[in-house]
Amino acid sequence: MNYPRIMIAATGSGTGKTTITCGILAALKDKGLNPCSFKCGPDYIDPMFHRNVLGLEAGNLDTFFTEDDVTTSLFLDEYAGDVAVIEGVMGLYDGLGGTQIKGSSYDLARVLKAPIVLVINGRGMGRSILAEIKGFLSYDKSNLIKGVVLNKVSKGFAKTLSNLIETELGIKVVGYVENNQAVSVDSRHLGLVMPNEIDTINEKLSVVRDIVKEGIDLNCILDIARSAEDIEAACNQSDIVNANHMKLAVARDEAFCFYYKENLRMLERAGVELEYFSPIHDKVLPKDINGILLGGGYPENYLNELANNGSIKTAIKKAIDRGMPVLAECGGFMYLLEYIANKEEKMYQMVGAISGSSSFKGKLVRFGYVTIEKDDTFLIKGHEFHYYDSDNNGGDLSVTKASTGSTVKGMHFNGRLCVGYPHLYYPSSPKFVENFLEAMKDYGKCKISI
Template identity: 50%
Template sequence: MKEIQNNPHNRIMIAAPHSGSGKTLITCGLLQALLDSGKSVAAFKCGPDYIDPLFHERVLGVPSKNLDLYFTDEKTTRGLFLAENESQISVVEGVMGLYDGLGGIEERASAYHLAKVLQTPIILVIDVHGMGRSVLAEVKGFLAMDTGHLIQGLILNRCSVNFYEQLKGMIEKEVGLAVLGYFPVRKDLQFQSRHLGLQLPDEIRDLQEVLERIADQMKETIDLETLLGIAGQAADLEGEKIGHICMGGQDTAIPKVKIGVARDAAFCFYYADNLRLLEAAGAELCYFSPMDDGHLPKGIQGLLLGGGYPELYAKELSENLSMRQDIRQAVTQGMPILAECGGFMYLHKTLETKEGERYKMVGVVDGDCHYTGHLVRFGYVGITEKETNFLSEADQIRGHEFHYYDSSDNGRDCIAKKPVGGRSWECVHENQKQFLGFAHLYYPSNPVFVQHFIEECRREKAWQEY
C-alpha cells in the first residue's frame, strides 16, 4: 500500500443499510490489512455498543473508543476523536443502518450524523446475497438522503466473483459510485451472534488466524489502495483535543483512591472514556475477577461492577462463595459501589439462566433476575434522581439499556426517560454511596456523577481494615 503520513485527518467510516450487513467483519479485516502493511491505525465505534470495540482491540492491541452523539455534543465528540490520535489512518465503524439515530427515526446520533460531524467519507457495505438489480434501488435511496455527499464507495458483501463482475459495471454506470470490491460467502469467516450481538472475541476459536484470513481475502478482492485514497481526501478537521472530560484541577499530592473493577469473561463491558474519567478524578483502578479470584483486592475503597455476560457464567460466579461473601460484606458495611446491567444482575439474590437453571448470587439486591426472551426497555435513556445524591439537582446522566434479562426489583430511586417519545419509568437502587441499575452509563455525560463517587470512596476505609 502507498505511504501516508501520520494524520487523524486521514479517515474513513464503514457503514451499512442495516445491522447484520457485515460492518464488523469488514472493519476488522480492514484494520488487520492496514496493520499488515505497517500502518498505524486508530479505531472507533459509533454508538453505545461494547462488543464491536472488543474486536477492534483484539486486532490493534489497544482500546477502541466509542463516539456517541447522544452521550456527548458535537464539539466534545470531535475532541474525543482527535485526542491522542496520531495514527496514519482512523477507521470508524458505524452503527445499525446508516441513518438510524435516536429511536430509529431521527438522524441525530446516527452513523451518518457522526460522519457529518467528523466530515468523514463513508464506504457503504451492501449485503447483496439474494439480491439482483434491486441493489440499484437501495444504493440510489441511500445516496438520495446523503445531503453531505459523504458516501464515496461501496463494498458488496456475500457476493460471488461472477455476480460481482456484472454488478460492478451496472452500479458504476447507473449510479456513478465507485465499487471498491466484494467479500464472498465464506462460512469459515463469519462472526456468530447471540442475543446481545456478536460472540465475544475470546469465544471465537483461533480468532487471530480468522482475522488474518479475513484480511487476506480483502487484499485479494477489495481495492484497498483506492479506499486509502478516499480516506486521504477527508477535509482537515478543526477541534480541540479532549483526552478526558475535565474534572477541574486535581491535586497530584492527594493519594489515589483504589477502586476495585470487576473484569473477566463475565464482566467486560466498559466504555474506555468512563475508565479514563475515573482515573482523571483520582482513581487507581484495581482489576479483579469475580469468577476466579478468591477475595476482593486489598486496600480498595470502592467497587465498580460493569456489564457483560454473567448469565453465561452463573455457575462459576455462584460457586465462588468467598468472593460473593466479600462483596456482600463490603457493600452492606457501606463501601461505595457502582453496578450496571450484568454487575447489577450479579448483586441479586438469584440469577435464572435462559435454560431455567437458578443460581445464588451476591444477595445485596433483594430480588431475582430472569431471562425474558426479548429486549427489555431497549435504547437510550436519561436518568434523573428523585433525591439528590450523585447528581446536581434536576440534572441527569445519560446511558443505554440493552438486555434480555429483567429483575423482580429494578429499584425506584431514579426516573429513566427515553429521549424520543418521552416514555419514563422508575429504576435504580440508589443512596449516597450506591448506584445500582440496568443502564450502561456514560460518565462523561455528567462528570459530577464520578466526582461524587470518588469523594465518597475517599471517605471509606480501605478494604483490609474491615
C-alpha cells in the same frame, strides 16, 4: 489538522460491515500501517474484537451520549496511529428509535467530517442495487458517501455491477467481498459472541483479511480516509481534575467485561487508580480501595463459578454494608442481588447486597437509549439491552427512554451507590463522575479483611 479517517457503514444490520471492518483493519496492519478504530453507538462487542483479537486501540463514540464538541474532542483525544476506521451501527441513517438521525452512523460521520464507505449486500440483486445506492446518495445532505463495497457477490458480477454503478451514479466502488460461510460468526442474544468464545477466531480473521486484500482496494480506502477535511476540537474534553489518589476495584473477567474505554480513561485522568479483580477467580478484593465498579457482561453464563466463590461475595457485601461507594451496571447489578436464576429457573446465590433476584424472561425486556434523572435533575445518559429482569430494579431514579419519552422509576441510588440495568456513558455527565469520586474520597481508604 488532518486526521485520516473513514467510516465503514451499511444499508442495514446484518449486511456484513463488522466482518468487513475487521478485515480492513487486519489488512491495514498487514500492510505495515498502524490503524485505530472506533465503534458508533453503545456496542461493547465489536470494540472487543478490535482490541482483543486485532490488538488495536478501540473506542465508542455516540452523538446521543455527547454533544458535537465533546464527541469531536473524544475522537481527537483517542486518535492514534496512521488512520482511524470507524465502524457504523445498524443502517447508515438509523438513529434513535430507528427513525431519527440523532445517534446514527451518519450523524457521527457528520460530526467527525468522516468520509463514508457504504457496504451493500448484493446477494440476490442485480441492477436494482443501483436504485438502492442512489437512494442512499440522495439522502446524503453533507456529501459524505465516497465509496461503496459490494458484499456477497462474485468477482465477475462485481466487475459488471461496478461498471454500472460508477458510470451511472458517479460513486467509486472500492471493492467486493465474495460470500464465504467459513468466516460467519454465530449470534447470541447480545450481539456477537465474544472473541475468546469463538474457536479458531484468529484463523477466521486471517481468512477475512485475505478476502479483503483480494477484493478491496486498500489504497483507495486510504485515499478516501486521507481526503477527510481538517478537524479540530471545539472544546477541551471535560476531564475531572482530582489531585487525591484513590483506588477503584474494577471487576473484569469472563463474566464482567463490558466497559467503555472512555469511562475508564475518564476515571484514570481524574487520578483514580484502577485495580482489576475477578469475581470468578479471586478470593479477596484489592487492598486499600475506595470504591467498587461492577460492569456488565455475561454472569448468567458463569453462575456456578460465581455462586461457588463465597469469599469474594462476602468481601463485596461487607464492603457495601460498610458504605463503600459502588457502581454496578446490568450484569454487575444482577450479581449484587440475592439470586440469579438460569433459563431452567434454578436459583444461584449471589452477593446479596441488594434484596431480590434476576431471571431470564425469554425476550428482550428493555432496549434503547435512556436519560437518568433524580428529582427532575439530570444525572447521566445510558443504554439498556437485556433479556434478564429483576423483581427489585429499584425506584430511586427516573429512567426515560429517549426514543419514546416514556419514563419509569428504576435503579438503586443513595449518593454513594448507583446500581441498575442501564449501562452508563460517563462523558455524558462529568458531574455524575465528580459526585462518585467525592463519595469515594469521603469514604477514605478502606482495608478489607475477611
